[in-house]
Amino acid sequence: MSMTQQSGNAVLSAESEAGAFAIRAERLVKVYGAGLTRVEALKGIDLVVRPGDFFAIMGPSGSGKTTLLTILGLVTEPTAGGLEVGGREIYGGRMPDLARIRREETGFIFQAPNLIPFLTAKENVLLPLSLAGVRGKRAQDRVAELLTYLEVAERAELYPNQLSGGEQQRVAIARALANTPRIILADEPTASLDTDRALAVMRLLRRISRENGTAVLVVTHDHRLIGEVDQVIEMEDGRIVLKESKGGGDAAQQANPGGSDS
Amino acid sequence: MNLAFGDVRYHRLKFFSSTLGVALLIMVVVTIGGIIRGVILDSSTLIESTGADLWVVQTNGAHPEVGTFGPFVEISRLPESIYHAIAAIPGVADASPIVTAWEHVPQMPRPTWLMKFMYINALLNTRTMVKPRWMAMPHAQRFEVVGYELGKIGGPPVIVAGRGIEASHYEIVADVKTGFHVGQRVRLGNFDYTVVGLTRNMVGFTADPVIYMSLRDAQHFLFQTDPNLLRSERAVARQQAADLAATSPRLVPALTAHDEARLANTLYVNAIAVKLRPDANAAAVAAHIHSWEHLAVYTAAQEVNLQLMGSNRLILFQLSLFRDILVLIAGIVIGIIIYTFTLDKVHEIAILKLLGARGGVVYRMILQEALFMGIVGTLVGSALELLSEPYFPRRVVATSGDIVQMLILMSVVAAGASILAVHRAVRVDPRSVLSTG
């Protein structure tokens, strides 16, 4: 399948050719340690995420959710299995520049906002742009646009410790969006927020996914939040045990335990 | 966007206090270097300022083939008239008789508050080391008297106030450190002298300030027998003459003349400073003086060496070692500071890596912060040193060369320390940001 990519003209957009995969994972296995300390964190994960998909990953602690996210985010190398991100084969042949793909294709959102404490809100959002080599007015405009989009524009010059928890999380989301990533990987982004704020964050991610065609994977424990998502992926003991489509999105699809549909 | 700048700006208190600490360390290092240069200058300026090429001194009595270490660090005495003979040697442009000795006046300039502070501080520091009265504040001012023949070499090299010595009697030029002022009358020995001018930076190797006077005055002042002593000596001589008169009256006038000459003779000098013609061969002139006049000859460099290595050697060695230790400590302290600053940033480094920052971005941040601390610390420390130099009791002279050397050294130390820190940063796992459970 051809997966030509095309950079979106809309500033907030990460459009891709319809039908192309944002992520395609095949039989991902991850083993930590060896001998007595050996842990098989992932035991063969098949997963397809299309642009605009908004998935929730749920499952008990230790079921492998974070591990899966770090593999999809190219931070952890899988022990076995295939992975394509944005149409690029990652661990097939010659290894591509992972840091670069991470910079340009993926945005991370964590449970803690994990902003750089010595940079202002504005500079935190500027950071990924700066790392990707985007400078000058273009970068400044992009930052202003994102801060406005996330309703923290008037907090731009403040340091993270001067912001409320919710504001910090929104700045963190703005940072994740800065390089118009195709994929947003969020690991329990709502765990430290109360239900109202958590819902607000989920709706925001939903909106980003819809408006920009960004694929969003959110790990969450909270069943009250999954009304927004297209699909819930249930994990247990390193396996996907259930893929349940929800009415949340327009791209709802059937659970497909086989994973591969190409 | 510069990450190091952001970090420094946000943690400015932490950075500036650490940098100030580094600066104070650098200040001490530069000061020790300045003290070392001060000792070297104190040991050499008196000799260098005369512009003499050779110094002629008395030979060592027990070993005539070598000289005394005169005239500054050992007694050397020559008949004055010999300088005429030396002046006549081919290749000699000028031969100038020099008289020098340490003297004191029983008066002190009013101590400044800084002097008082340093005195009390010294008392406190040495309270377990000294017996009572050992550290009594001196009531006399010591200085080095230099007598020279007016119009020849050996006089004050610069006059910063007043004028040079013009009359051949009772005029002196003093170093500003004596605290004397132009027009002041100072009693030295049995005579009052007028301070007609001041010079600067002229001290002996003991850091005592110099007082210049005419050769005749210096000879009288230094070699003339004390009047009371003279009186009793004359009484003895008269008794001897009376005794002699009883047996050999015809010899009495000769004895009396001899005694008078002996008691009155002050026509000695301590050294002869020799200026050579540009085309003269120093070694040949020195050999000539040694073989024909039976005197010892030192080049200016050898003469400085006598003071530097003969008298101030150990303090110089000690200070140099001490400086090495301080440089080492400064390096270690900067290294530790930078390393702990990096440890403080492990989490941020992990975030940066997760955001796809290349290693270089992280290393540059660490290196820039280290260089900032090293360079700003060195500049501030050097500035503090330069500002405090005039307040040291002894001469302390740091040069721009010293500061450039420190800048290079501290940049290398900072770079070295950040390599250690980078080593730590490399091990930072970006997944540590994600592992919330």
Ligand SMILES: Nc1ncnc2c1ncn2[C@@H]1O[C@H](COP(=O)(O)OP(=O)(O)O)[C@@H](O)[C@H]1O
């Ligand atoms: N770096 C690691 N080294 C060793 N074991 C790990 C590591 N990270 C995760 N694990 C193990 O892998 C399993 C899955 O962990 P994780 O992916 O964090 O699960 P979840 O995010 O669902 O709680 C757990 O048993 C965990 O202990």
Ligand SMILES: [Mg+2]
């Ligand atoms: Mg987890």
